[in-house]
Amino acid sequence: MSKLTEWGRALADALMPRTCPVCGNPLHADERYICRACLVALPRTHLEDVEFNAMEQLFAGKVPIERATGYFYYQKTSPYAQILFDIKYRNRPQMGQWLTSRAAQEMRASGFFDGIGAIVPVPLHPSKRAERGYNQSDYLARGLAEALGVPVVQALKSTRAHGSQTRRGATDRWLNVQHTYTLNDKKTLTLENTHTLLVDDVVTTGATLEACARALLTIPGTTVSLFTLATARLD
Ligand SMILES: [Zn+2]
Numbered sequence: 742m743s744k745l746t747e748w749g750r751a752l753a754d755a756l757m758p759r760t761c762p763v764c765g766n767p768l769h770a771d772e773r774y775i776c777r778a779c780l781v782a783l784p785r786t787h788l789e790d791v792e793f794n795a796m797e798q799l800f801a802g803k804v805p806i807e808r809a810t811g812y813f814y815y816q817k818t819s820p821y822a823q824i825l826f827d828i829k830y831r832n833r834p835q836m837g838q839w840l841t842s843r844a845a846q847e848m849r850a851s852g853f854f855d856g857i858g859a860i861v862p863v864p865l866h867p868s869k870r871a872e873r874g875y876n877q878s879d880y881l882a883r884g885l886a887e888a889l890g891v892p893v894v895q896a897l898k899s900t901r902a903h904g905s906q907t908r909r910g911a912t913d914r915w916l917n918v919q920h921t922y923t924l925n926d927k928k929t930l931t932l933e934n935t936h937t938l939l940v941d942d943v944v945t946t947g948a949t950l951e952a953c954a955r956a957l958l959t960i961p962g963t964t965v966s967l968f969t970l971a972t973a974r975l976d
Pocket residue numbers: 761762763764765766775776777778779780
């Protein structure tokens with residue numbers, strides 16, 4: 742960091758203190774997004790070091806994927822859940838980009854990313870993207886792409902099947918929203934014969950990733966691995 746940048750950040754911090762989303766303490770000038778102590782204590786999964794790990798087992802028999810890992814464990818009640826919330830709903834997707842770039846560097850030695858030729862983010866439905874202003878998965882994909890030196894390819898699009906939902910109650914309507922994922926035809930050629938890394942923020946049931954992987958696997962010669970910033974404990 743240059744002296745001027747350092748000075749600028751210190752000034753900005755004095756005017757509007759940046760805080761760590763996990764512990765709530767103010768960040769030091771040389772800390773970015775998350776404080777050092779909370780980063781050290783990040784509940785890493787290390788699934789990339791485990792053969793046929795719990796995340797890979799989740800998709801076994803459903804969709805043929807190569808490998809799968811998540812960077813840290815997600816639990817609703819954990820203070821680390823705030824990271825996902827901030828990335829998704831509080832306009833802080835850059836924190837996600839920064840974290841996935843760290844993840845790529847940390848996991849490099851495991852060989853998890855060996856042979857990956859492209860990164861594909863799970864898309865958001867256009868209306869949701871307009872509401873939020875961004876797709877958090879785009880940022881997560883970007884962080885990985887920068888660290889790995891491979892391109893991000895917007896190969897998928899999300900469409901919502903509406904049906905006759907208008908007469909249902911709000912909860913029903915929410916439960917009834919069906920997302921379908923289809924290929925963005927202009928981009929599929931780039932992914933032929935490519936080991937593609939599909940990226941999302943969190944995996945719980947795996948339904949979204951499964952649907953997206955299914956669509957990608959219709960591209961000739963494509964193989965698919967999965968990466969999420971966080972994962973629920975699946976075992
Ligand atoms: Zn902290």
